[in-house]
Amino acid sequence: MEVFLQEAKASSRVLAQLNGAQKNRVLREMAKALRMQSREILNANALDMADADKNDLTPALKERLFLDETRIEAMAVAIEEIAALKDPVGRVLDGWLTEDGLKIEKVSIPIGVIGIIYESRPNVTSDAAALSFKSSNVCVLKGGKEAQHSNVAIAKVLQSVLKANGLPQALISLLPDASREGVSKLIKMDRYVDLIVPRGGEGLIRYVSENATVPVVKHDKGQCHTYIDADANIENAIAIALNAKVQRPGVCNAMETLLVDRVIAEEVLPQLKEVFDSAHTQLKGCDETRKSIDVERATEQDYDTEYLANILNIRVVDGVEGAIDHILRFGSGHSEAIITENITTAERFLNAIDAAAVYVNASTRFTDGGAFGFGAEVGISTNKLHARGPMGIEGLTTYKFKIYGSGQIRQ
Amino acid sequence: MEVFLQEAKASSRVLAQLNGAQKNRVLREMAKALRMQSREILNANALDMADADKNDLTPALKERLFLDETRIEAMAVAIEEIAALKDPVGRVLDGWLTEDGLKIEKVSIPIGVIGIIYESRPNVTSDAAALSFKSSNVCVLKGGKEAQHSNVAIAKVLQSVLKANGLPQALISLLPDASREGVSKLIKMDRYVDLIVPRGGEGLIRYVSENATVPVVKHDKGQCHTYIDADANIENAIAIALNAKVQRPGVCNAMETLLVDRVIAEEVLPQLKEVFDSAHTQLKGCDETRKSIDVERATEQDYDTEYLANILNIRVVDGVEGAIDHILRFGSGHSEAIITENITTAERFLNAIDAAAVYVNASTRFTDGGAFGFGAEVGISTNKLHARGPMGIEGLTTYKFKIYGSGQIRQ
Structure with a gap:
């Protein structure tokens, strides 16, 4: 796992060098590839559905798991909508001149490597990957094990587009060890992972919050x-x-x-x-x-x-x-x-x-x-810090200060 | 400890109702009280200095621990400077009308209860208390044990001003159990504490980051x-x-x-x-x-x-x-x-x-x-999320969305 995450982190350097037009072209190709390769995805989904029958999953769970052409089309459209958003990185959030004559710019930048943990819906795989890519973040995805075949098929399609564009496949990947132990390792890898976004049941979120050393943006209870x-x-x-x-x-x-x-x-x-x-x-x-x-x-x-x-x-x-x-x-x-x-x-x-x-x-x-008009939603954060409430793609960015001097030294 | 933190959390409700002028009046009275009661503080500091001699503390550590009239005056002035800052809470950070005709305002608010863990300098006690109070946050302070007498004396002065103004003393308090065990309890009390700010050696910061369930804003290594x-x-x-x-x-x-x-x-x-x-x-x-x-x-x-x-x-x-x-x-x-x-x-x-x-x-x-022109500094955050780099008093705030409707329901 450590080697895998090292690679993910290293690949973020490549991503940082793509401009908005380049990112959007790749995203639109991903939408196209999902449509073109829908057959492979549906075949994989059929395997998950067969397992679901075997394991007696509830009708509600099966409904979430199920894919058809309409749902794949919706996934493709969602990626195109994300491509159409304004680039969330590189925005000048604030700027001023200090008394020493330094020009300070506060600029939005990607967070880095984001681990996203979710449950049965396979469309989250492409949504989360597209939101991360658009915001120049590397994502490590961990979906529900009941959707494993579908998620692998979807990730493969997205990675094939990365490859065709000369980009490292590590930019979008599924966590290789999708067990509970895999998750418990992932959330402690603060050397390589900058943020964990868990979306799921109360038990999962409690577990992640209590054990993570990586910062967590929770999406949990609404009382x-x-x-x-x-x-x-x-x-x-x-x-x-x-x-x-x-x-x-x-x-x-x-x-x-x-x-x-x-x-x-x-x-x-x-x-x-x-x-x-x-x-x-x-x-x-x-x-x-x-x-x-x-x-x-x-x-x-x-x-x-x-x-x-x-x-x-x-x-x-x-x-x-x-x-x-x-x-x-x-x-x-x-x-x-x-x-x-x-x-x-x-x-x-x-x-x-x-x-x-x-x-x-x-x-x-x-x-x-x-409803808030954010365009795309990462989720609804119940954190008090970083992102609170409806979390748009800006929630996947942080900032740095760029400081332009002309030889200033501290007195 | 739980009862103590419950009280701290409950007292934040009182603080939320004070307006800027009321907060600033209390802060200026605190500055005055530090000057008036400098004798008591210096006596307490003498006890710490005597212990420092007994325990063979390094000259550098003693230098940080030492207080005199000049340093107490500097503490008082720092509080007055904090009083002079613009109120960081209640600012409208953003605002818009949604397609449904809802008016949304994104407004800065206090974080809630903040635990601040620091080392030998006793002036951090009054600085941290004043920054927290100004931003309408309740603070729980944990200073170095070598400065215990000084910190208790300073907190007593600040609390006497709270009392004279009919405010709960729980708004500014020292952690009752100042041992390592006390700290390890505090950083897991996410039901009552909203943020931990550790300032100190690498060991302390590593310990807090690895064990806290409360969000942490670190101030650590600068390589x-x-x-x-x-x-x-x-x-x-x-x-x-x-x-x-x-x-x-x-x-x-x-x-x-x-x-x-x-x-x-x-x-x-x-x-x-x-x-x-x-x-x-x-x-x-x-x-x-x-x-x-x-x-x-x-x-x-x-x-x-x-x-x-x-x-x-x-x-x-x-x-x-x-x-x-x-x-x-x-x-x-x-x-x-x-x-x-x-x-x-x-x-x-x-x-x-x-x-x-x-x-x-x-x-x-x-x-x-x-140097950045932030007026007062909470510290220099090495987090990537929430606050990054020099952290002004805004770093002690979060936000909520206030939404004004006229009967809107979701279709």
Whole structure:
């Protein structure tokens, strides 16, 4: 593994010398090659699907694993969209003259070698490779073992394009040892690897965070809340709450707990129950909620659970301060919303809540790179440092200071 | 320790509600209190100095530990300078309207609870506390055990000002268990602590990086180089090389190895020897260097050593590519310089070298917050992520997205 990563690191020097036009040409060739060689990829995917049957994978997992011509076309289009983005490296982020007459430029540069650990979807292989290449980073990919044949086939196509362009294949590679031991070695190789991006279940992310010596940008838990204030426009509030829960319950920016101001609880709870019942949402409530509507009792444990399913806790709180108390205790720092027409209450909530995205009068479902207008999304970071929240391709860059002098020495 | 850190985290809520004027008033009172209570601090420092005698500390260590009225005045002035800085939190870093009509503001906010681990200088206690307070962060300070009495006395003065202003003392505190075990607990408390800033010897920093689950911003090794190109202005080159080595050899931005282009080696090396001899620099050289000047032989190990002393390696290289090869192998990513009048050579060096600060025609000694014009310096980060290079008070902030809607739901 060490030799393999040494090669990856060494290859980053070649990448640093490609300009934007050269990178984009290679990316467009990769898109073309995926389309041309779709047969090989589909054959490999068929092997993974056969194994999936043999190993009795769940229908949901098989659905993620499955590839067809349409999905390969989508992968190719995604690479073309990444090629169309502005080059994220070489941007002058800041610049100034010092008192000594030095001209300082703060310039965006690639991070270096990025290890990306993900699960069953094979399209992540080409997405992650294209995002890394566009940002002049070398990537080491580790996909799910259930998608191993598909990932190998996809990587082979991308590497053949690198080769045809006289570029080292080490720029895009799969981790040779895809076992848990392989991962545990990778995350300690801080001499060669500059960043680990784990995307997957809580167990994987916990393991990586606790054991890595390489910096980690996590994409994990979204324990998101919506608070309906006494001063809310009730019609908006109900539509937003419903959207935040049911539009796509299985994602990290979906709401898990709805907080309702005591002042309006009696009025609003029956209306909420009606719309959530129509959406087949399983409701749980605090004791006070249960005085107004007939729902299961929510436990402390429930407030701490990311359901990723059409289940919702409802809790009555004492105004915005009560909502803040609850969220500071149970929130995971992902996305939180307040519904209110009162500007002072809204600002109090926006300032007090420590989360990547804090909303006034909108659904938490908007927390993603696409909705934010970032063009391409690496993921949604739950780190507080480096990248926070929706992470565009800029999240794969760092910076250096270029300093232009004319003979200055320090006095 | 857990209860102590829980309290620290809880107190950050109070801090978030102070505006800039309130914070600055408290900081100015702290400066005043240090002056007023200098007697108590000096008495405590005398105890540390007595222990230092008893334990046979080196003169250099004692010099760092020692406090007098002048040094306490300097600490007070430093706090007043920090008070005078622009508030680093609440800045709107970016803002835009999305296609859905959401107004997104990216706003700087405090990181939360910061653990700062440092060594003998007691003034770091008040500097770090003031920088943290100004940026609305709670700090947990762990100084060197040889400065324990001084640190306790300084923290007591600062805490008395917090108390007089009705603020929780947990905003600024010393780690109760200052042993190695205390540190090893602290760096794993990611539930309560958001960032660790270790400043000290290589051993400490290595230990913290390898064992922390809390994110770490390191301030460690500076293996800095200066490369004299064939197209250099030789007079500038010699002045810059001398300055980079001898102006203050014990700091991380001082040069450790000088690289000289083969084309001009024979001409330049004797001149370099002359100036370095006058500065009593101990020179070591590669075989080719030793053909021109009579110096000790430099080993591979020497190229990898941060002397922090008036010792210099000299190596003859094949042009800018040879210099880049050497620096990519031995550099620590801190500060690197090229001396050349050729614009293409300069740009090649600036782009190829992966370091926080890359210089053309200036001394590496300029890498610090003061020289960069940052006002106050937290340190010089050798991280590639979050903060890189000289780290101003902005390095103690992160951001969140505030999103203003008018009833938007996700389609």
